[in-house]
Amino acid sequence: MGRLSIKAAVCTDIGINRKNNEDNYYLNGKYLTPLDDSLYCSAFMSPADYGVFGVFDGMGGQSRGEYASLCAAKTLDVYREKILNDGTRSVNEYIEDANKQICNEMKKTNQRIGSTAVVLTFDGSTAQVYNLGVGLSGAVFGALAYFLISHFL
Secondary structure (H helix, E strand, O other), X not given: OOXXXXXXXXXXXXXXXXXXXXXXXXXXXXXXXXOOOOOEEEEEEEEEOOEEEEEEEEOOOOOOHHHHXXXXXXHHXXXXXXXXXXXXXXXXXXXXXXXXXXXXXXHHHOOOOOEEEEEEEEOOOOEEEEEEOOOOOOOOOOOOOOOOHHHOO
């Protein structure tokens, strides 16, 4: 089997019940920053032979879900190259680091903060999906996450 390439696009929308966007994404180096349109945002990526992708959903009803999802995306950017080279071990390090940062913010602000996270890695022949939900360090990092392949097609 030959090598494959991946093309990706993402779109966020606050929906009809929220006043702010608690979602974020990671498209092989791109993510939603506080300077972007926070109500609706989209991004596209040209075909690539490899990549790291993520969908982060700030926990609805929790204070500052947008902080948690941004923290998860920014931390993934720091670990991108390491994940591409080392795989699962580096994904586990990323999870621990993002969780630690979110927990530190929670202690500092005395507010509940959380985000779901789904990460997809692609090396040209294999895609791996990591789903972070309830149970990780007392569920601080997330609730049950969902993965829709349409986020990546």
